[in-house]
Amino acid sequence: MAGPVLYTRVRGGYYPGSASSSGVPAVNAAGVAPPPFAGQAYMVYPAGQGDLIWQGGVFGLSAPDSGGLTANVWQADVTVTHAVSDLAAFTQVTCQIYDTASSTVIASAPFTLSATFITETFTWTGGYPAADVPDLAVRLVWHQAAVGYANVQHAYAEISWSYSDSAGMAVIDPGAVMDAPGVSVAVLPAVDLVAAGTVATTLTPAFGQATTAGHLLLAWVYSNGSSTSFATACSDPSWTLAGHAGAQYGWESLWYKPDCGTAEAAPSFTDPGNSVPLSQLLEFSGVRALDQAAAGTGTPDATYTAPGPDTGSGDLIFAFCAWQGTNAGPAAVTMTGEDSSGAALPLNVAADTAGISRGGGTFQFWAAGWAQAGPVAGPGAATVTASLGVYAGGGGVMASFRLLAPPQYALVTLGG
Numbered sequence: 001m002a003g004p005v006l007y008t009r010v011r012g013g014y015y016p017g018s019a020s021s022s023g024v025p026a027v028n029a030a031g032v033a034p035p036p037f038a039g040q041a042y043m044v045y046p047a048g049q050g051d052l053i054w055q056g057g058v059f060g061l062s063a064p065d066s067g068g069l070t071a072n073v074w075q076a077d078v079t080v081t082h083a084v085s086d087l088a089a090f091t092q093v094t095c096q097i098y099d100t101a102s103s104t105v106i107a108s109a110p111f112t113l114s115a116t117f118i119t120e121t122f123t124w125t126g127g128y129p130a131a132d133v134p135d136l137a138v139r140l141v142w143h144q145a146a147v148g149y150a151n152v153q154h155a156y157a158e159i160s161w162s163y164s165d166s167a168g169m170a171v172i173d174p175g176a177v178m179d180a181p182g183v184s185v186a187v188l189p190a191v192d193l194v195a196a197g198t199v200a201t202t203l204t205p206a207f208g209q210a211t212t213a214g215h216l217l218l219a220w221v222y223s224n225g226s227s228t229s230f231a232t233a234c235s236d237p238s239w240t241l242a243g244h245a246g247a248q249y250g251w252e253s254l255w256y257k258p259d260c261g262t263a264e265a266a267p268s269f270t271d272p273g274n275s276v277p278l279s280q281l282l283e284f285s286g287v288r289a290l291d292q293a294a295a296g297t298g299t300p301d302a303t304y305t306a307p308g309p310d311t312g313s314g315d316l317i318f319a320f321c322a323w324q325g326t327n328a329g330p331a332a333v334t335m336t337g338e339d340s341s342g343a344a345l346p347l348n349v350a351a352d353t354a355g356i357s358r359g360g361g362t363f364q365f366w367a368a369g370w371a372q373a374g375p376v377a378g379p380g381a382a383t384v385t386a387s388l389g390v391y392a393g394g395g396g397v398m399a400s401f402r403l404l405a406p407p408q409y410a411l412v413t414l415g416g
Contacts, residue, residue: 051141051142051143051144052090052141052142052143052144052150053139053140053141053142054139054140054150054152055098055100055137055138055139056137056138056139056152056155058100058134058135058136058137075123075124075125075159075160076097076107076123076124076128076136076157076158076159076160077121077122077123077124077157077158077159078095078097078121078122078138078155078156078157078158079119079120079121079122079155079156079157079158080095080111080119080120080121080122080138080140080152080154080155081117081118081119081152081153081154081155082111082114082117082118082120082140082150082151082152082153083114083115083116083117083118083150083151083153084113084114084115084142084149084150084151085115085149085150085151085313085377086115086309086310086311086312086313086377086378087113087114087115087309087311087378087379088145088146088311088312089144089145089146090113090142090143090144090145090150091113091143091144091145092110092113092142092143093110093111093112093113093140093141093142093143093150094108094109094110094111094140094141095108095109095110095111095120095122095138095139095140096108096138096139096140096141097122097124097136097137097138097139098136098137098138098139099132099135099136099137100135100136100137101132101135102135105139106124106128106136107122107124107126109122109124111140113142114379115309115341115377115378115379116341116378116379117151117153133159136157138155138157140152149313189286189314189403189404189405190285190286191284191285191286191287191314191316191372191403192284192285192286193282193283193284193348193370194208194209194212194215194283194284194285195207195208195209195282195283196208196280196281196282196283196350197266197280197281197282198280199278199279199280199352199366200277200278200279200280201276201277201278201356202277202279203221203223203268203269203270203271203274203277203279204266204268204269204279205219205266205279205280205281206266206281207264207266207281207283208281208282208283209283210262210263211260211261211262211263211264211283212260212262212283212285213259213260213261213262214259214260214285215259215260215283215284215285216256216257216258216259216260216283216284216285216287216288216316216401217239217256217257217258217260217264217281217282217283217284218254218255218256218281218282218283218284218318219234219239219254219255219256219267219269219279219280219281219282220252220253220254220255220279220280220320220322220368220396220397221251221252221253221254221255221269221271221277221278221279222250222251222252222277222278222279222322222366223251223269223271223274223277224249224250224251224273224274224275224276224277224324225248225249225251225271225272225273225274226248226249226272226273226274227248227251227271227272227273228247228248230244230246230251230253231251231271231272232244232251232253232269232270232271233269233270233271234255234267234268234269235267235268235269235270236257236265236267238257239255239256239257239267240255240256240257240290241253241254241255242254242255242256242290242293242397242399243293243294243295243397243399244295244397245295245296245297245302245395245396245397246297246395247297249324250324250393250395251271252295252320252321252322252395252396252397253397254293254318254320254396254397254399255267255269256290256399256401258288258289258290258401259288260283266281267281276325276358276364278322278356278364278366280320280368282318282368282370284316284318284370284401286316286403286404286405287315287316287401287402287403287404288401288402288403288404289401289402290399290400290401290402291310291311291312291315291399291400291401291402292306292307292308292310292311292399292400293306293397293398293399293400294306294307294397294398294399295395295396295397295398296321296384296386296395296396296397296398297393297394297395298393298394298395299391299392299393299394300323300387300388300389300390300391300392300393300394301385301386301387301388302321302385302386302394302395302396303383303384303385303386304319304383304384304385304386304396304397304398305381305382305383306340306381306382306383306398306400307381308340308381309340309377309378309379309380309381310339310340310373310377310378310382310400311377311402312377312400312402312403313373313374313377313403314372314373314374314403315339315372315373315377315400315401315402315403316370316371316372316373316400316401316403317337317339317345317370317371317372317373317382317384317398317399317400318368318369318370318398318399318400318401319335319337319347319368319369319370319384319386319396319397319398319399320366320367320368320369320386320396320397321335321366321367321368321386321388321394321395321396322364322365322366322394322395322396323364323365323366323388323392323393323394324364324392324393324394325358325362325363325364325392326355326362326363326364326365326390326391326392327361327362328363328390328391329354329355329357329363329365329390330353330354330355330363331353331355331363331365331388331389331390332353332387332388332389333349333351333352333353333365333367333386333387333388333389334349334367334386334387335347335349335351335367335369335384335385335386335387336384336385336387337369337371337382337383337384337385337398338382338383339373339374339377339382340373340377340378340379340380340381340382341373341374341377341378341379341380342380343373343374345371345373345382345384346371347369347370347371347384348369348370348371349367349368349369350367350368350369351365351366351367351368352365352366352367353365365388365390365392365394367386369384369386373400382398382400384398
């Protein structure tokens with residue numbers, strides 16, 4: 001697996017006439033030609049706490065240290081663009097200037113945990129022997145509290161130096177950053193819809209096929225129950241309510257069961273006074289625990305906005321909407337959304353655009369959609385909007401569910 005690449009720019013330079021050693025960028029009045037230095041790959045830390053360390057290649061920079069001119073490196077600046085998969089997986093991140101020859105941390109400073117790429121600079125001032133500068137490297141250390149991954153998109157270093165017999169500091173600055181960043185690629189474990197049962201016009205839905213142990217089961221339910229407060233109940237206590245929406249004569253709810261058994265019995269639902277119910281059972285693989293849920297209502301569009309960023313990368317996001325009877329049909333039904341990082345959700349949508357006849361020229365519509373969120377969760381909130389092409393009140397629930405396994409990390413280096 002290719003690692004990140006450290007690119008350098010140099011403030012300061014070689015004393016005129018000095019020669020650079022093999023592999024060190026030649027810096028003189030004509031400019032700078034630094035080669036890329038391969039960084040070290042880093043890996044997903046297993047469940048539990050520990051430090052995750054990324055170390056870039058050595059600076060490879062030099063300052064005069066011969067001919068009576070002993071340089072004093074009095075400042076070093078390191079700039080890093082970095083991000084983590086999700087904020088809940090890490091408690092802190094520290095930037096270090098690290099001497100690879102002596103395995104010593106020369107200086108360190110706290111950086112900011114961010115679920116989107118940010119660029120930060122650590123400036124260290126203090127004398128350092130010129131002969132040791134080529135061995136310096138940039139390190140980022142994350143303290144990890146849960147499964148997740150961290151990413152360094154690119155990094156560069158800059159040193160400033162002076163020497164004892166100069167009137168001032170000689171500076172040769174090419175004025176450009178050699179920037180060909182690596183691109184992170186998160187290979188997400190697959191989340192699949194294993195089976196979906198037929199949408200029932202009762203509160204006793206059926207599975208699409210016999211369930212497989214370890215999968216996630218979902219049930220969405222619509223009822224025009226007469227209760228003024230939510231009163232839909234499930235026959236199986238091992239199922240959990242993720243969320244509900246609606247009001248009297250129009251209640252929507254989403255239920256789930258993680259780690260199901262083999263060939264589970266389908267649950268049934270009850271709601272006092274209902275006469276035009278809808279319900280469906282679905283089975284997904286690759287996901288387990290509920291991350292968060294949100295409810296939404298509207299006429300004719302219902303919008304759901306999660307209460308905060310998803311805490312897991314690659315969550316399954318599922319949403320459904322059921323509209324009350326209307327005097328028109330057929331209708332266009334659409335669902336659109338974005339994950340908590342702001343990326344568009346490639347929703348798979350199932351819907352009844354013809355409408356279910358409820359008698360007297362009235363029709364009822366429903367839609368269900370699901371997608372896998374992107375590899376970097378946060379910092380915003382996932383949203384889904386369900387739209388109906390005719391005027392009718394509707395509502396439903398959106399929920400996200402975490403992966404069974406963490407994303408796998410790879411990095412592709414460009415331009416090097």
